[in-house]
Amino acid sequence: MSAKKDTQSTKEHEKLKAIPLESFLKYANAFYLSIGMQAYDHKFGEKWKMVLLRWTFIAQMVNLNAVLVSELIYVFLAIGKGSNFLEATMNLSFIGFVIVGDLKIWYISRQKNRLTHVVNRLEQMHPESVAQQKPFNMEFHLRGYSRYSKFYFGMHLVLIWTYNLYWAVYYLVCDFWLGIRQFERMLPYYCWVPWDWSTGYSYYFMYISHNIGGQACLSGQLAADMLMCALVTLVVMHFIRLSAHIEGHVAGIAPYQRDLEFLQSTVAYHQRLIQLCQDINDIFGVSLLSNFVSSSFIICFVGFQMTIGSKIDNLVMLVLFLFCAMVQVFMIATHAQRLVDASEQIGQAVYNHDWFFADLRYRKMLILIVKRAQQPSRLKATRFLNVSLVTVTDLLQLSYKFFALLRTMYVN
Numbered sequence: 001m002s003a004k005k006d007t008q009s010t011k012e013h014e015k016l017k018a019i020p021l022e023s024f025l026k027y028a029n030a031f032y033l034s035i036g037m038q039a040y041d042h043k044f045g046e047k048w049k050m051v052l053l054r055w056t057f058i059a060q061m062v063n064l065n066a067v068l069v070s071e072l073i074y075v076f077l078a079i080g081k082g083s084n085f086l087e088a089t090m091n092l093s094f095i096g097f098v099i100v101g102d103l104k105i106w107y108i109s110r111q112k113n114r115l116t117h118v119v120n121r122l123e124q125m126h127p128e129s130v131a132q133q134k135p136f137n138m139e140f141h142l143r144g145y146s147r148y149s150k151f152y153f154g155m156h157l158v159l160i161w162t163y164n165l166y167w168a169v170y171y172l173v174c175d176f177w178l179g180i181r182q183f184e185r186m187l188p189y190y191c192w193v194p195w196d197w198s199t200g201y202s203y204y205f206m207y208i209s210h211n212i213g214g215q216a217c218l219s220g221q222l223a224a225d226m227l228m229c230a231l232v233t234l235v236v237m238h239f240i241r242l243s244a245h246i247e248g249h250v251a252g253i254a255p256y257q258r259d260l261e262f263l264q265s266t267v268a269y270h271q272r273l274i275q276l277c278q279d280i281n282d283i284f285g286v287s288l289l290s291n292f293v294s295s296s297f298i299i300c301f302v303g304f305q306m307t308i309g310s311k312i313d314n315l316v317m318l319v320l321f322l323f324c325a326m327v328q329v330f331m332i333a334t335h336a337q338r339l340v341d342a343s344e345q346i347g348q349a350v351y352n353h354d355w356f357f358a359d360l361r362y363r364k365m366l367i368l369i370v371k372r373a374q375q376p377s378r379l380k381a382t383r384f385l386n387v388s389l390v391t392v393t394d395l396l397q398l399s400y401k402f403f404a405l406l407r408t409m410y411v412n
Contacts, residue, residue: 024234071190100291101216301406351370
């Protein structure tokens, strides 16, 4: 009886140490909750918390889109009057960033049921105990994903709050502390409103509104990217485990029926992973496309601003903005390339495993798996773009073409 209790307690202890699926999704969930959104159904708590989340989401989206409209009006007026061209081009970078954030939030919210289905299927496939997780090398994958994520959202948080708090810090240091400049009230982003915001308390209201809107847009963008990369990391982990499982199988020792059962389970596992990749593409395809299109324009406009000459403080912020756009592209492309490499490895694993003395029927069926593996799973930005590290080169070429066009228009 005592031995039975010890065995049971040992199993419970192992299960407590096991890495849950939520460990991969916690960063994305945290950023979604900061704007009052849940990307997929999961246990959250009391009903009043759900109501609070919903109203928080509505308030943040109204504020974000109000800031976006005011920025758009500023750009249209500047272009129409032929004045403030430099400020207008800088605002276009911000506008592109906000539009992409808006699009990601809206589109992911529409895919909630499909995302819930994908997460549930990954939960079912997720090994529960430490012993089961060991062959998956789960701790290694989680550490790698966490490093990418912390660097990614850390850089973007530094970026957004550098823009948001620049004028507040400027006032505190130069005017309030040193007294060397006369402070002119400025907002983080150029905008137009039908009243004089620079006087009275409306300035503080708009400054806070811009700060909240910028953070909401950033949270929507970061959450979508990190959720997609987390799901891709989990699928890559399963692909690598499947490859190792295939390579470790020795065919021909057991009866043919046992080899056939192994093959059936392998094909079923492979098919589930392929289907998961297709679902991830269906859910995040529009988000991926908007990422690469917006990054191209952001690199173009920020590069233009840097080449025409700016103040040193503006130049520092522009360099930071450009660096963050490149980090976003490289992070997504790196995860996409890992997915391609891991899915291609299935065919190599089938060839490498010990099949020489297997039944002829078994060897013939291996050809079908190898043929299927030659069409690797990919991240796709809808039907227009297959994402990989090669995509980064194409993006930089496109950005340079837009930059050259904009530069020519400015000079002429």
